[in-house]
Amino acid sequence: MNDRVRKDTARRLERAMGSLGTAAMARMDDRLAWYRQLSAEDRSWVGLVAQAGIAAFVDWFQSADGGTPAPSVEIFGTAPRELKRSVSLQQTVDLVRIVVEVVEAEVQELAAPGGEDQLRQAILRYTRDVAFAAAHVYAREAEVRGAWDARLEALIVDALVRGEVGDGLHSWAAALGWxxxxxxxxxxxxxxxxxxxxxxxxxxxxxxxxxxxxxxxxxxxxxxxxxxxxxxxxxxxxxxxxxxxxxxxxxxxxxxxxxxxxxxxxxxxxxxxxxxxxxxxxxxxxxxLLAERAIDGDEDARAQLVENVYRPLEGTPLLDTLATYLEQGTSLEATARLLFVHPNTVRYRLKKITELTGYLPTEGRSAFTLQVGLILGRLSRTAVT
Structure with a gap:
């Protein structure tokens, strides 16, 4: 009895596939604002997925024996990968819900006499499998996208570390949402x-x-x-x-x-x-760390120290004052004696040095950086001559 009722219901479902698909598409257009905003191509793909879902349900219902798994994963293979980026998982659930509502609304007409409960149970089981299939598809896409994003991120970091900044860098970063x-x-x-x-x-x-x-x-x-x-x-x-x-x-x-x-x-x-x-x-x-970097051979740091420390003082009494001050262990009086000037003159010049270089000669770290900058400046002059 049940087999005969199932086969009769399956024939009715097969005859109604086209109208069910059309009804599902009309209801999507009426109730889903995001669906109406899709491009014509994407709406067409969504329609094919809905038709494929209905057709797969009919095929499964015809051959189901109570233990046959629903072939729900395959229906998502109808659409291109790009569609999964246009339609979110939540939106896919909305689509499935509408298709199920359309089929459920026609149960009395679609089911053979006595097969109404059988069809409703089949719809519930198939809906469950489709939901799991959708989650599986989106999880797999997320894994693939995550792996691709990780490779892209590694490429960007490596390019910046190597200093290989090409035209593709912004495109790579934009793909990651930067x-x-x-x-x-x-x-x-x-x-x-x-x-x-x-x-x-x-x-x-x-x-x-x-x-x-x-x-x-x-x-x-x-x-x-x-x-x-x-x-x-x-x-x-x-x-x-x-x-x-x-x-x-x-x-x-x-x-x-x-x-x-x-x-x-x-x-x-x-x-x-x-x-x-x-x-x-x-x-x-x-x-x-400019001084340490320069000693370690960093050409950028060397050039910056020469530009920031030596060049502003070059050709002025400030250069000799700084050199003498550092050579005399930052002693104000000893510097004044060797330069034959008043200590207040030395103080004034040290203040000007700070204004021009940004480094305070009386402070230990700054004095060290100034010393390295002076040496590099002298070496740069020797290299030029």
Whole structure:
């Protein structure tokens, strides 16, 4: 009896497939605002998915013996991958609900006499399987997209560290949703945690704070690029605790991602040279490590020190005053005696040196940086002549 009723119901379903599909599409257009906003091509694909779902249900109902699994996963293979980016999982659930409503509304007409409950139970079972199938499809797409995003992120970080900033960098970053400026790069040692778990956690934290964040682990180093932070201090406060033990160096703030290679270069050079200043704060700006970076062979740091320290003083009495002051162990009186000037003149000149260079000769770290800058300036003059 049940087999005969099932077969009769299946024949009725088969004859009604076209009208059910049309009714489902009309109800989508009437009730789903987001569906109406889709392109004509995407609406066409959605219609094909709905038709495929109904056809698959009919085929399954015809052959089902109570234990046959519903072939629900295959219906999503009808649409191209791009459609999964246009239609969210929640919207897919809306589509399934409407198709089910359309079929349920016609149960009395579609089912053979005595087969109404049988058809309703089949619809419920099939709906459950379709829901699980939709979740499976979107989860798989998310995994694929996540793996692709991770590779793209690694490419961006690697390109910035290498200084290979091409036209594709902004396209790569845009694909990851990067829109922020200014940008700052931090470099330090990676913790022992799983790299991808670490990076995902940092990115989620950055998103909650309204920052864009890219990160990459290269060997023992962790490189983090932060965009959209209100200040360097703001960016560092939430990122630095994620680094492993040891120094964390902050590159200079730059206007956009295209210019971030210079920030990355400074941060990496600072990380290499940080051992020269064991008592450096954590984090430490790369600018505060100019002297150590220059000694370590960083050409950018050498050029910056010559430009910032030696050039402003060159050709003025300030240069001799600074050199004598440093050679005399920062003794004001000894400097005045050797230069045959009053100590107040030395004080005045030291103040001018601070105004021109930004470094205070009477402070230990600044005096060290000024000393390195003077030496590099002299060497640059020798190289020119």
């Amino acid at each position: 829109t922020s400026s200014p940008v700052v790069v931090l470099a330090g040692h990676a913790p022992e945690a799983d790299p991808q778990t670490l990076i995902d956690g940092m990115r989620d934290k950055g998103r909650r704070l309204g920052h864009d964040l890219l990160a990459g682990v290269q060997g023992e180093r962790l490189i983090v690029i932060v965009g959209g932070a209100g200040s360097v201090k703001d960016a560092a406060r939430h990122v630095v605790p994620r680094f492993g033990p040891g120094p964390v160096v902050i590159g200079p703030e730059v206007p956009d991602l295209q210019a971030a290679a210079s920030s990355a270069r400074a941060a990496m050079a600072g990380l290499r040279a940080a051992a020269g200043w064991p008592d450096a704060p954590r984090p430490v700006p790369a600018e505060d």
